[in-house]
Amino acid sequence: MSERGSAQAPTLFPVGGPELRPGPEPVVLVEGRAERWLGELPAGSAQLAYVDPPFGTGKRRTSSAGSYEDPGRHPREYAETLRPLLDLLWRALDARGTLLVHLDHHASHYVKVLLDEVCGIDSFRNEIVWCYSGGGVARSDYARKHDVILRYAKGEPRFHVERRPFKENTQAVGRHSTYAREVAIDLARGTPLTDWWTDIPTVTGWNPERTGYPTQKPLMLLERLIATCSDPGDLVLDPCCGSGTTAVAARRQGRLALVGDVSPAALAVSAERLRAAGEELRRVRWPEV
Numbered sequence: 001m002s003e004r005g006s007a008q009a010p011t012l013f014p015v016g017g018p019e020l021r022p023g024p025e026p027v028v029l030v031e032g033r034a035e036r037w038l039g040e041l042p043a044g045s046a047q048l049a050y051v052d053p054p055f056g057t058g059k060r061r062t063s064s065a066g067s068y069e070d071p072g073r074h075p076r077e078y079a080e081t082l083r084p085l086l087d088l089l090w091r092a093l094d095a096r097g098t099l100l101v102h103l104d105h106h107a108s109h110y111v112k113v114l115l116d117e118v119c120g121i122d123s124f125r126n127e128i129v130w131c132y133s134g135g136g137v138a139r140s141d142y143a144r145k146h147d148v149i150l151r152y153a154k155g156e157p158r159f160h161v162e163r164r165p166f167k168e169n170t171q172a173v174g175r176h177s178t179y180a181r182e183v184a185i186d187l188a189r190g191t192p193l194t195d196w197w198t199d200i201p202t203v204t205g206w207n208p209e210r211t212g213y214p215t216q217k218p219l220m221l222l223e224r225l226i227a228t229c230s231d232p233g234d235l236v237l238d239p240c241c242g243s244g245t246t247a248v249a250a251r252r253q254g255r256l257a258l259v260g261d262v263s264p265a266a267l268a269v270s271a272e273r274l275r276a277a278g279e280e281l282r283r284v285r286w287p288e289v
């Protein structure tokens with residue numbers, strides 16, 4: 001791994017310069033505020049952008065390997081704070097690029113309205129609902145146990161449908177129905193995945209994936225999103241990478257990764273995790289001023 005971090009002026013990293021783009025290392029880790037460095041990426045350089053920002057809970061998120069501030073405001077105001085970041089991510093995508101924005105009930109409704117403005121209402125493709133269990137369960141309300149991933153895309157987006165096997169009784173009906181022969185191929189291939197996912201557990205307890213960084217997302221979730229919404233060899237962008245889940249998942253799916261975080265602790269966890277996975281990476285420290 002080569003360290004090219006510096007506290008010097010941003011001119012070290014000229015607009016459109018090679019430093020932000022992966023190569024020869026397939027992963028670049030940027031330490032810095034996303035809004036500062038994303039603008040230096042040439043428009044249209046990435047094929048997929050995923051962002052899992054603080055959700056606007058008003059709580060400081062702390063765990064054994066790091067912590068970050070999650071400001072609490074009215075969700076409309078909170079959504080507005082994301083506008084510069086979302087504008088930059090949308091600009092960074094190529095003509096068939098996909099933007100995935102991961103949120104929960106705190107602000108997803110306001111952020112969806114904002115994304116309709118930033119990306120154009122016709123670019124909306126999916127609201128993916130990731131359902132999970134575990135953790136505390138409220139007694140005075142229905143327990144809130146899902147996140148939302150908003151998917152917006154340009155043009156004719158890359159999309160590789162994932163299928164899951166039909167349930168046994170559906171297969172049995174299909175096998176014995178009058179049109180069995182016509183549907184036989186589809187029965188064997190399974191049914192396309194819907195927009196609500198219940199098969200991906202959170203990263204808790206003794207899960208070997210667990211890094212100790214707060215609000216770490218599961219590799220399986222990111223691998224599914226990346227495999228579905230991009231092609232092998234594509235560049236995947238995640239400017240709020242936390243423990244580096246997106247970069248690890250991107251490499252497992254044969255993609256390049258350009259990820260960053262404002263927190264040095266997050267970058268340390270990400271670098272360690274990628275190194276343990278045998279990945280070569282380059283680190284860039286983006287100056288604050």
Ligand SMILES: C[S@@+](CC[C@H](N)C(=O)[O-])C[C@H]1O[C@@H](n2cnc3c(N)ncnc32)[C@H](O)[C@@H]1O
Binds near residue numbers: 032214244246261262
């Ligand atoms: C929800 S966590 C990301 C977790 C990550 N998806 C994972 O699997 O570990 C949000 C991250 O965004 C970072 N962050 C918040 N504001 C940022 C900004 N303006 N620029 C870059 N990173 C930021 C925080 O430091 C935190 O690590």
